[in-house]
Ligand SMILES: Nc1ncnc2c1ncn2[C@@H]1O[C@H](COP(=O)(O)OP(=O)(O)OP(=O)(O)O)[C@@H](O)[C@H]1O
Ligand SMILES: Cc1ncsc1CCO
């Protein structure tokens with residue numbers, strides 16, 4: 001727990017630059033969350049600059065939420081380059097399983113070896129089985145139903161696999177950590193999962209033990225969600241209090257509030 005709360009200090013001291021190629025829905029939410037937590041966001045997807053940007057940043061986040069032909073190419077260029085220079089990168093497979101187009105892009109991105117794959121249960125299950133259909137961007141499965149798929153996906157890809165939900169599971173081959181913080185209303189704000197992936201980018205930029213980094217990111221999401229839920233009347237105020245909680249949370253309180261099981 002102490003190592004995890006220390007990472008929050010390290011994040012604020014180092015303030016890593018995190019590049020996102022992400023969806024139109026959450027660009028603003030995720031940039032604000034990165035800033036509030038102490039990192040520095042840059043959204044960049046132009047083919048002409050994407051490689052140069054990957055060179056500059058501490059980590060890259062690729063989120064396929066509102067993909068199109070131009071953006072897909074940006075993602076492939078960025079992922080290939082991140083892989084070739086060993087820059088940590090996070091894949092958020094939004095809507096995996098919903099359409100063949102999404103699945104095709106994901107199958108082209110995976111060979112560039114994401115450091116982390118963070119998705120909801122249906123997305124993680126669909127990456128290992130063609131039979132699972134996601135309901136758009138929301139999960140129709142609980143995170144514990146996806147554990148087996150997560151273990152398989154981690155061993156197939158060498159990525160740390162993060163399954164978000166009521167309990168978050170962070171899986172590196174057959175090691176699993178769990179985060180039990182968070183509130184169901186978090187799923188009623190669009191892009192909370194995308195925010196989890198963005199914060200994961202910030203933590204893998206500053207910590208090479210990726211399992212620890214991912215656990216810290218999910219614990220920060222959950223604790224900030226808990227603090228925000230205590231003050232909120234619904235999704236609108238939860239979003240606002242969530243930023244304030246990310247900004248104001250001190251490492252001591254983070255350590256006290258996190259409910260983490262670490263292998
Ligand atoms: N029932 C729940 N109880 C506690 N926390 C939850 C619950 N559902 C979601 N969360 C938290 O909300 C955040 C987003 O997870 P979720 O699984 O909803 O992502 P997602 O489906 O990818 O979201 P989106 O695609 O809208 O960005 C995570 O930090 C997760 O822990
Ligand atoms: C609603 C939505 N549609 C495409 S991306 C996105 C944001 C949540 O994943």
Ligand SMILES: [Mg+2]
Pocket residue numbers: 094095119120137193194
């Ligand atoms: Mg999602």
